[in-house]
Amino acid sequence: MKLSNPGSVPVYTIAGPSTARPLPDWLSRRRKRSEKHDPENVNNFELLQEFEFEEASNVVRVSEDGNWIMSSGTYKPQFHVHSTQELSLSFARHTKSENTTFLLLSQDYTKSLHLQNDRSLEFHTPMGCHYETRLPRFGRDLAYIRQSTEVLIPAVGVSADGSGFGEVFRLDLERGQYLRPWQVGVGSDGLDSGLQGGINVGAVNVAAVAESTHGLCAFGTSIGTVEFYDPRSKSRVATLGGQEGEVTALDYGQDGLSLALGTSNGQIRVFDLRNPRPLLTKDQGMGEAIKNLIHMRTPTGERKLLSADKRIIKIWDEQSGDLWTSIEPMVDINHVAHCPDSGMLLTANEGKQQHCFFIPNLGLAPKWCHFLDNMVHEMETETRTETYDNYKFLTLPELKSLSLGHLVGKTNLLRPYMHGYFVAAKLYDQARLIANPYVWEEERAKRVREKVEKERASRIRGVKKVKVNQKLVEKVLKRQEKRETVDTSAGILGDSRFGKLFEDEEFKVDETSREFMAINPSTTISKADGTEEVIQPRYQYASSGEESDSEAGSDSEKPSDGVVMQISSSRAAGGQTKDTAIGSRIQRLPQTLSRERSGEVVGEKQVTFVPQSKKKGKPEEAPAPEKKRLDSRRSASTNTFRRQ
Structure with a gap:
């Protein structure tokens, strides 16, 4: 159940195909199995079991007592009877030829009359086909006069006498015989008297009977005229002409004075029987022939008129002519039926499934599906929130x-x-x-x-405020965020042994200290006045080619609070490379390393050893004097005589 037409007059689709082309049986069964456990389809239900045909449906009608629904379709030619009390298919029956239309002669399904496209009439009962008869020509429609038990069958073609009149066959069900047909003018179109059919032969297309009021019979023809017959006098009483196109649909109002007719070019006209001029003229807008016209009333007493062609169903206000609501299914429509005193519409269409539409503003749900009212009431809140989504x-x-x-x-x-x-x-x-x-x-x-902000917001961010060392906390959290494992209870942030590090002022990190700047070469320090200062280390580049006196002099002039970094090189700037002794290099080292050389240990233990010769008793030879290299390439060889 879904809302197919939101607005001031909502329309709910209870059953029917959602696509124009029906799916194969094996694919539809597989889809049903896959969607069985889908959470979105939990509330879906099947209003009528097997409310469908293998190929298409032709006509659908509801019995007067509202307990039975009969519909005919193809292929193979058959008709179905559904029980509304059980919400299921009661039985299906196949016929020899395709059904053009049918009538329910009783208040239930037990007596029905079927017009076949092979010029035959079949009477069906619950036991099967009760009787079959043959028509002289092809029938177009069926109408029933309940007072005289006569069945009227408008037919195609003109009479055999060549008078240019079409015929409406009459079958008396009480006596079981045909009566003299009524003559309806359809024009001879230049045909010979003996020729009964042709390309442009006239026909009586449709019939309507004002059963609950005066009983006047109306017949629409292929030349755009409507002729009225009185069944009591068995004669023509009036003719309404001047219509453009063929008359394809007729329907009397509940009062018997209003007559609506539809033409083959999509025009709709509403007449008062006392006035030959139309009270209302509307255009369906699709250019297709009108298939159905139904007079309806809302619970508030407003008079509505339903018109349907093969593409769309429209409901008009009969007084003002304004469009009230519309329904446009995904498949072509063949017939529309209205459940009496309710807002339920049933359609026969070219799809495999038949449609069920529910319009709450038109009336309550039928008694056999009264639960629809509660479902619609529950969906109203959700519908209002979704109305303006687009x-x-x-x-x-x-x-x-x-x-x-x-x-x-x-x-x-x-x-x-x-x-x-x-x-x-x-x-x-x-x-x-x-x-x-x-x-x-x-x-x-x-x-x-x-999208970027959404991805950032999806990450888990740990925010923890502490009294001291807030920058350290942010630094730890930033590292955790890069590893995508932010957890304030892990590491030093959640260890109770480091609790005072973030609470006691004595453990505050001094960013101006020498040790902190040695670990962090570039640091931003916040001053008391609110400004920030970037402190960078001071570098000193010392060359091994310069004199040790000048370097020693520069070392003595360095400030004690600065970080001193020396970079030594065996090549002097702009000069040649020369080797220097280790002793001279030690003299150039900073003061802290000089203290280590003198025996003072600063931060680590000093280990010295003297290598000894493996041969005992042999005096140690003096080291050979260092030779000056002639080239700039350093040699790693221990052969003393290599350069001689």
Whole structure:
């Protein structure tokens, strides 16, 4: 059950195909099995069991007592009878030829008359086909006069005498014989008297009987006329002409004075029998022949008129002629039936499944599906929240800036609400694109930005405020965020042994200390006045080619609070490379390393050893004097005589 036409007059689709082309049986069964456990389909239900045909359905009708629904279809030619009390298929019966139309002669399904497309009439009872008879020509429609138990069958072609009149066959069910047919003018179209059929031969298309009132019979013809017969006098009493196209649908109002007719070009006219001029003229808008016309009344007493062609169903206000609501199924419509005193509509169509529509504003649900009223009431709240999902709210100045001000009050794409209007989202996007051609690039950048922000927001962020060392906490959390495992209870943040590190002022990290700057070469320090200062280390580049006296002098002039870093190189700037002794290098080291050389241990233990020769008793030879290298390449060889 879904809302297929939201608005002031909502329409709910209870059953019916959602696509124009029916699915194969094996695919539909597989889809049903896969959707069985889908949470979105938990509330779906089947109103009538097997309310479908293998190929298409032709006609559907509801019995007078409302307990039975009969529908005919193909292929193979058959008709189904559904029990509304059980909400299931009661039985299906096959016929020899396809059913054109049928009538329920009793208040239930037990007596039915079927007009076949092979010129035969079949009477069916619960036991099967009770009787079959043959018509002289092909029938177009069926009508029943209950007072005289006569069946009227409008037929195709003209009479054999060549008078240019079509015939309406009459079958008396009480006596079981044909009566003299009524003559209806359909025009001879230049045909010979002996020729009964042709390409443009006339026909009586449709019949209607004002059964509950005066009983006048009306017949619509292929030349656009409507002839009225009185069954009591068995004669023609009036003729209504001047219609464009063929008359394809007729229906009397409940009062018997209103007659609605539909033509083959989609025109609808409503007449008062006391006036030859139409009271209302409407166009269905699709250019297709009108198949059904039904007079209805709402619970408040408003008179409505339903008209249907093969593409759309429209319901009009009979007094003003305004369109009340419309229904456009996915498949072609063949016939529409209205459940009496309710808001339920049933359709026979070219799809495999038949449609069921429910209009709460037209009436309550039938007694056999009264639970629909509760379901609709529960869906109303959800429907109201979803009504404006595809609309954008704009004020009047914003409408004028988009050049949409001229549409106010002229289309339902602009719905007034409070101090502005709800504009259809598609119309709003098109108007904004015309007003600003670069809106797509801005929208794309906005979407990218929103996507990035959404990804950032999906990450788990740990925020922890402490008394001291807040920067240390943020640094730890940032490292955890890079590993995508943010947890304030892990590491030093959740260890009770490090609790005082973030609470006691004595454990506050001094960012101006020498040790902190040695670990963090570049640091931003917040001052008391609110400004920030970036402290960077001071570097000193010392060359091994310079004199040790000048370096020693520069070392003595260095400030004690600065970080001193020395970079030594065997190549002097702009000069040649020369080797220097280790002793001279030690003299150039900073003061802390000089203290280590003198025997003072600073921060680590000093280990010294003297290598000894493996041969005992052999005096140690003095080291050879260092030779000056002739080239700039250093040699790793221990051969002393290699350069001699």
